[in-house]
Amino acid sequence: MTSGSVHINTDIKKKVSSFLVGSNKNRRFGDKLFHGLVFGTAAYTLFIIVIVVFSVGAGSIKIFSQEGFIGFVTGTAWNAVEGRESYGALPYIIGTLMSSGIALLIGVPMSMGVAYFLVEMAPSRVSGPLSFIIELLAAVPSIIYGLWALFVFRFLIKDWIETPLYNTLGSYIPFFNQAPFGLDVFTAGIVLAIMIIPIVSSISRDVMKAVPDSQREAAYSLGATRWETSRMAVFPYGKSGLLGASILGFGRAVGETMLVTLIIGNAIGPSAIPTTLFSQSQTLSSLIANEFNEASSDLQLSALIGLGAVLLIITMIINIGARIMVSRMVKVSPGGRE
Amino acid sequence: MITNSIISKIMSKFIKNSLVIVVMTSLLLTGVMTVSMSQRSFAQLLPKQMQTPGQTSINGAGATFPFPLIDTWRVEYQKVKPDVNINYQSIGSGGGVKQFTAKTVDFGASDAPLTAAERAKATNAVHIPETIGSVVAAYNIPGIPDKGLKLTGPVLADIFSGKIKKWNDPQIQSLNPDKKLPDANIVTVHRSDGSGTTFVWTSFLSKSSPQWNQTIGASKSVQWPSGVGAPGNEGVANAIKGSPNTIGYIELNYALNTKTPYAFIKNSAGKFVEPTLDTVKQAATDVASKGLPKGDASWEKVTLLNDKASGAYPIASFTYLLIPKDLGKSPNMNEAKAKALVDFIKWAITDGQNFSSKLGYVPLPDQVVKADQESLKSLTFNGKPI
Numbered sequence: 001m002t003s004g005s006v007h008i009n010t011d012i013k014k015k016v017s018s019f020l021v022g023s024n025k026n027r028r029f030g031d032k033l034f035h036g037l038v039f040g041t042a043a044y045t046l047f048i049i050v051i052v053v054f055s056v057g058a059g060s061i062k063i064f065s066q067e068g069f070i071g072f073v074t075g076t077a078w079n080a081v082e083g084r085e086s087y088g089a090l091p092y093i094i095g096t097l098m099s100s101g102i103a104l105l106i107g108v109p110m111s112m113g114v115a116y117f118l119v120e121m122a123p124s125r126v127s128g129p130l131s132f133i134i135e136l137l138a139a140v141p142s143i144i145y146g147l148w149a150l151f152v153f154r155f156l157i158k159d160w161i162e163t164p165l166y167n168t169l170g171s172y173i174p175f176f177n178q179a180p181f182g183l184d185v186f187t188a189g190i191v192l193a194i195m196i197i198p199i200v201s202s203i204s205r206d207v208m209k210a211v212p213d214s215q216r217e218a219a220y221s222l223g224a225t226r227w228e229t230s231r232m233a234v235f236p237y238g239k240s241g242l243l244g245a246s247i248l249g250f251g252r253a254v255g256e257t258m259l260v261t262l263i264i265g266n267a268i269g270p271s272a273i274p275t276t277l278f279s280q281s282q283t284l285s286s287l288i289a290n291e292f293n294e295a296s297s298d299l300q301l302s303a304l305i306g307l308g309a310v311l312l313i314i315t316m317i318i319n320i321g322a323r324i325m326v327s328r329m330v331k332v333s334p335g336g337r338e
Numbered sequence: 339m340i341t342n343s344i345i346s347k348i349m350s351k352f353i354k355n356s357l358v359i360v361v362m363t364s365l366l367l368t369g370v371m372t373v374s375m376s377q378r379s380f381a382q383l384l385p386k387q388m389q390t391p392g393q394t395s396i397n398g399a400g401a402t403f404p405f406p407l408i409d410t411w412r413v414e415y416q417k418v419k420p421d422v423n424i425n426y427q428s429i430g431s432g433g434g435v436k437q438f439t440a441k442t443v444d445f446g447a448s449d450a451p452l453t454a455a456e457r458a459k460a461t462n463a464v465h466i467p468e469t470i471g472s473v474v475a476a477y478n479i480p481g482i483p484d485k486g487l488k489l490t491g492p493v494l495a496d497i498f499s500g501k502i503k504k505w506n507d508p509q510i511q512s513l514n515p516d517k518k519l520p521d522a523n524i525v526t527v528h529r530s531d532g533s534g535t536t537f538v539w540t541s542f543l544s545k546s547s548p549q550w551n552q553t554i555g556a557s558k559s560v561q562w563p564s565g566v567g568a569p570g571n572e573g574v575a576n577a578i579k580g581s582p583n584t585i586g587y588i589e590l591n592y593a594l595n596t597k598t599p600y601a602f603i604k605n606s607a608g609k610f611v612e613p614t615l616d617t618v619k620q621a622a623t624d625v626a627s628k629g630l631p632k633g634d635a636s637w638e639k640v641t642l643l644n645d646k647a648s649g650a651y652p653i654a655s656f657t658y659l660l661i662p663k664d665l666g667k668s669p670n671m672n673e674a675k676a677k678a679l680v681d682f683i684k685w686a687i688t689d690g691q692n693f694s695s696k697l698g699y700v701p702l703p704d705q706v707v708k709a710d711q712e713s714l715k716s717l718t719f720n721g722k723p724i
Contacts (some may be wrong), residue, residue, distance in 0.1 A: 080532075081555035082453070150576070181525055181581060183566050266530030266567025268559070280566050282530075290569065293430035294532025294558045296456075 056312060059305030062298060063087060072306055076270045080291070080300050087303035089310050091272035095185065095281035096314070098274055099264060100253035102189025107196045107253075108246045114197065115204035120230060131205060138198035146259035149191040154263060157190060158182035162278055178276040181265070185274045185281045188264040192256060196249035203248065207241030208234055240326045247322040254283075254315060261286040284311045394678045395423040400434020400447030403471050403534055403589060404657050408447070410693045411686050418685065422678050431534050432558065438463070438660045441668050444679055446660035449534025450558070451637035462663035464633040464717065466683060466710050467656035469691075470642070470700035472618040473539050474593045474600035474653070477585040478578045479505060480520055483599065485612070488513045490604040491546025491644070491652070497585060498526050498543060499550060500564040505583060520583065527577045527586030530567030532558040538655045539587045542643050590618070591698025607648040614651070618642075618700045621650035626705035633713025634663050654700070659683060666720030676719045684714055 063072055067087060075088015114134065118127045162180035169176040180186075211234050219229040235242070265280025274281040282290075284307045295301045398408070405428035412424040429437075431448040438446025439460040449471065452463055475489060493509050496502040502509055506519040529536045537558045544551040554560050566584075568577040571592040578584045578598055585601075590613050593600045602610040611617050624647035631637055642654040661683070662668055665676040687710045691701040702710070717724055 077561065079555075079561045080559050081557040081561075084555060155580070179523060181566060183568070183577065261530065261569055262573070266569070267562070267565070268530075268567065269561035269563075271562065271564055282567075286530075290531045290567075291559055294432040294534075296432045296435070296532075296558060 053312070056305060056309045060302055060309045062302035063306040066299065066302075072303075073310060076273065078269045078272075078287075078303075080295075080297070082297065085297060085299050087300070087306070089284070089307055091267075091270065092282050092284045092287050092307060093310060093314070094273055095264065096254055096283040096285075096311075098281065099185050099188040099192060099260065099283060100250055102186065103192035103196055103253040104246065104250050105193075106190060107193035107200060107249055110193070111197050111200035111204055111245070111249070112242065114201035115208055116230065118201075118205050119208040120226070120234070131202070134198050134202050134205075138202055140198075142195050142256055142259045145191055145195050146262040149187065149259070150262045153191065154182040154187050157187050162186060166278065174275075175277055178278045180278040181280070183263055183265040183280065184278045185264060186277045188260050188281075188283075191259060191263055192253045195256065195259065196252055199252065200245045200249040203245035204238075204242055207238040207245060210241070211237045239329050243322065243326055243329065247318065250318060251315065254318070255285055255311070257283075257285040257289045261289055266290060284308075284314075393421055393423060394675050395425060396445070396675070396679050396682060397425045397427075397443045398434075398445040398447060398659075399427040399429050399437045399443045400660070401431040401449045401534055401657055402428040403449055404447060404469055404699070406591075406697050407469055407694060407699050408686075410697060411682075411690050414690070414693065415682060415685060418689075419678075419681070422682060424682060430532065432532065435460070435660070441662075444661075444668065444671065444675075445683075447658065448660060449655065449657045450537050451640060451656075451658060452660070453638060454636070457636060460660070460662075462634055462667075464661045464663050464713050465631075465637045466633065466659040466661060466687070466713055467630075467702065467706055468659045468683075468686060468710075469657055469694055469702065470618055470622050470654055471534070471538065471657050472590045472613055472651060472654035472700065473535055473542070473587050474590050474613045475585060475603065476575065476578050476588050476593050476598040476600045478582055478598070480522075480582050482517055482519070485599040485601070487517065487599070487601045488604070488610045489601040491542060494603075495543045495547030495550040497524055498528070498562070498565070499554065500526075522583045525581065525584045526562075526565030527574050527584050528562050528565055528567050529559075529569070529571075529574060529587075531569045534558065534655075534657070535571065535587065535589055536560065538643075538653060541641070541655075542653045545644055589698075590615075594698050603652055605648075605650055605652040606644045606646045607650075609648060611649065611651045613653070615695055615698075615700050617649055617651040618654045619703055620647050621645035621652070621654050622656070622700065622706060623647075623703040624650055626703055626709065630706065630709040633710075633716055656706075659686075661717065663716065664718050664720065665724070666718070671719075673719050673722075673724075676717075676724055680714055680717060680724050684711070687711070 067075060072087065072089055073093070074090050075086070076090050077086040077088050078091075079086045118131055118134075122130065158180050162182070162184075165176050166178070166180050171177070215233040215237055216229055219233040224232060260283050264282060264286060266282050266286065267280035268282060268287075272280070272282045288304050288307050291300070292304055295304055405426065408424075408426045408428075412426060415422065415424060426447075431450060434443075434446040434448050435452065435456055437443045439456070447468070451465055452460065457463060475494060477487060479487070489510070490513065493502065493513065496509065503523060504521060505524055506521050511519055537556060540550075540554065540556040540560050543554075544556040554563070566577055568574045568586075571588045574586045574588050575592050575596045575598055578586050578588075579596065588598070590600075592598075593613075600613060602612045605611050621642045624645050625640065625642055631640065637656075637658070640656065642650075642656065644652045645654075661679070665671050665679070666673075687702060687707050691707070694701040715723070
């Protein structure tokens, strides 16, 4: 038995060593091929972004030369009537940032709460099924949330949140002073929040789970309470990951299209600037979705692609900003990994 | 022993190259999978009959408004001519005109006639009015559950530009002395997507109110000064039904299907007319009796808006099929296919009209059918009449 196993061992050794040493030529070929393939997959992403930037740039040249980049970004008119054409993106930039901002304000604290509960408090018999349900929710297509909001939820928001806010605060704070209709920036923000909560909370859960128990044990051993442990050990350790999860949620909210189109009220031109919380507005992507099919003039088409360019720039700024924030945080806490 | 060493040699060689082999196989597999998948998805794109020889398929694209009607034609025409398949993609009038101009489809469809600029690009386009659309002012006012609120063009223009803010405004109340209008803010609902319906509606408002014409104008999408935008006829109907004190514009058939109450509008003869298939047809009959342009001429001036006939509903419009005058110049076209296309349209404007009323579309008056038939006679294939 012993001799047999020794025999097998030497056999494997032989094979492995011949694989490792092999003929150098073959190994180099394999390496090169692998290198080439992996390089190809990496180059593919670069290739796509170049194509996107190129085609968006080429498509929007016309509008930028007509209105000027600054003029387009700060303009408020959106007039597609033949002979009076004039386009500006400002209302939709504000609409996009405001609806996504509301989503973030509501969604991130809730997601953190969900993740914290799952990782730190819930017994595994609860956290297992709950995590599964949250991941299930993250896979629901956003249009489902949109239709549900359009047919059911907007009436609840209007009757139970907006109308009381309007009645109590409307006459004192201009920000609440518009008779609510249910299809507005506020509703869009809430539904976007509901949409991003599953994804943000499931990533945050993974981040918090990755915090080593030794961190928690250290805090407990110093006599910290549960909350103090989280504040001093868990959150600082997972800071960059939690921020990343929030940014991901923000990115999804900014780019969301059909859900927003259904419930934001789709105002256009200067009236799309949300002056109150209950104003009708429009986002960059929802306006593109609304008008692209029937854009008859070349300038209107170019203006819509111009909105795409603005959206691309906003996304880029958000991502760069997030990277800077993350790198700063890591510098502040040298104990953190990454 | 010898066999053993040979096997191990082969094995070691195999292991040596296994990386390469794995990579190559996976590459090959991916290739095969992509090819087979792309073939399958390509095949799925085409209707089944298209892959069998001996079948003629005709491709069209354009307006969403006539889609239910054209789709019914597609099904019914299969029973008449089983060897002809109609494919119609409702991508919107703008898209229809674009594809028609680029000759990627055999026929286009548009709610608005081609403009001068569009006609310059798509030379020899022939307009065939195939049905009539009409737009109604649908509302949801507590206390007025039935259709029949009386409104005029100028009042509607003032409502949609935000000048008339309350339902009990004297301008509305004086038109409806028999109704008790609420002291509530009016919320207007408009289409958020570019649409032929918006074009017809804003054209009507522009004709009714000089101020609307100057400040806002008529287009497939305009800069609404206020109100809520909703996508599609369904979206607007839903927003109106779901919220009190709203008013919006939708196609007549959507108002009938969703049982949304709608207003009677004052026409040029001074009468308040209920939008029905009959009153819309009266407008079309009146316009056609005064003579329609030739198929390949400009149709920009043809309008059913504010027609002078005493019983005519004032907000209506033809919707058009677009065909090239010389079909021989289109790619993917042969004489047999050209004949099949013309035969289909001949059928659509005659027998096909029998399906209109049931779907809420207005059947073409005889004069329009005659004008269409003349236009179809003028079509050629490389100079030869079809």
